[in-house]
Amino acid sequence: KLTSREFHPQDTVVDVDGVKIGDGSFVTMAGPCSVEGEEQIMETARMAKAGGATILRGGAYKPRTSPYAFQGLGEEGLKIMRKAADAYGLKVITEVMDEAHIDVVCEYADIIQIGARNMQNFRLLEAVGKTGKPIGLKRGISGTIQEWLNAAEYIAVQGNSKIIFIERGIRTYETATRNTFDLSAVPLIKKLSHFPIIVDPSHGTGVWDLVGPMARAGVASGADGMIVEIHPDPLHAWSDGEQSLNEKNYLKMMEEVNILVDAM
Ligand code: PEP
Ligand code: MN
Numbered sequence: 628k629l630t631s632r633e634f635h636p637q638d639t640v641v642d643v644d645g646v647k648i649g650d651g652s653f654v655t656m657a658g659p660c661s662v663e664g665e666e667q668i669m670e671t672a673r674m675a676k677a678g679g680a681t682i683l684r685g686g687a688y689k690p691r692t693s694p695y696a697f698q699g700l701g702e703e704g705l706k707i708m709r710k711a712a713d714a715y716g717l718k719v720i721t722e723v724m725d726e727a728h729i730d731v732v733c734e735y736a737d738i739i740q741i742g743a744r745n746m747q748n749f750r751l752l753e754a755v756g757k758t759g760k761p762i763g764l765k766r767g768i769s770g771t772i773q774e775w776l777n778a779a780e781y782i783a784v785q786g787n788s789k790i791i792f793i794e795r796g797i798r799t800y801e802t803a804t805r806n807t808f809d810l811s812a813v814p815l816i817k818k819l820s821h822f823p824i825i826v827d828p829s830h831g832t833g834v835w836d837l838v839g840p841m842a843r844a845g846v847a848s849g850a851d852g853m854i855v856e857i858h859p860d861p862l863h864a865w866s867d868g869e870q871s872l873n874e875k876n877y878l879k880m881m882e883e884v885n886i887l888v889d890a891m
Contacts, residue, residue, distance in 0.1 A: 629783040635821040641789045649823030653888045654852030658684035660867035662704035670859045672711035678881040683717040697865045705735035726754045756785025765793045792824035796831035805833020813848040823851035829870045839880040846887040
């Protein structure tokens with residue numbers, strides 16, 4: 628298989644326009660769950676940069692559990708996220724949910740995110756594979772490691788070798804956390820595949836004060852980076868406020884993470 632370590636023994640480094648993922652550094656992607664408006668995304672980009680993130684995250688097309696919940700700003704959201712990222716010298720990662728939006732997302736984003744709910748949307752995987760863009764592939768809500776690897780294979784078989792695995796927790800019987808963050812996936816994916824893997828302690832736990840400890844554990848597990856939700860005012864965030872870090876807590880987390888990164 629194209630994604631297997633056997634096929635390609637060396638680590639693959641995904642180069643996002645100069646930001647390298649999988650080269651031994653620890654890359655941080657930070658930003659709001661949803662892009663809410665220009666002022667919010669500008670302020671969040673400033674925060675992200677101040678903490679040392681190099682990639683801005685943010686959803687413009689949101690996979691919400693309820694059809695009545697905020698669905699995202701669409702192209703307007705992409706536009707202002709690009710503007711904010713450029714203002715602070717950041718790259719952009721954002722989710723695409725639908726084949727119909729691939730072209731517009733490619734216009735504004737540097738990395739296409741495939742959300743957990745679409746890990747096995749095979750036609751979507753093929754379509755994003757064809758774009759040649761770096762793809763951040765989240766683990767499915769109840770995805771096994773083998774299913775996740777096969778999902779990546781759907782992308783790779785299209786000639787795309789810029790895949791970044793994202794461990795974001797899986798559903799188990801536990802309800803005290805939003806998901807069960809499966810850190811063993813990091814060394815396991817590294818053993819089975821040559822592509823980089825980053826962790827998402829925000830969706831992995833769903834609880835803001837668990838994010839820092841699990842981010843640190845992510846570094847210790849050998850992850851190539853993390854994607855984390857931050858917000859200037861988490862209490863009033865339009866989505867995932869309960870797992871988003873405010874500026875003070877984000878900066879504190881980054882300080883602690885950097886100590887571990889330097890020690891690794
Ligand atoms: C997100 O990144 O905001 C998101 C919806 O994540 P997931 O697909 O992992 O639930
Ligand atoms: Mn979210």
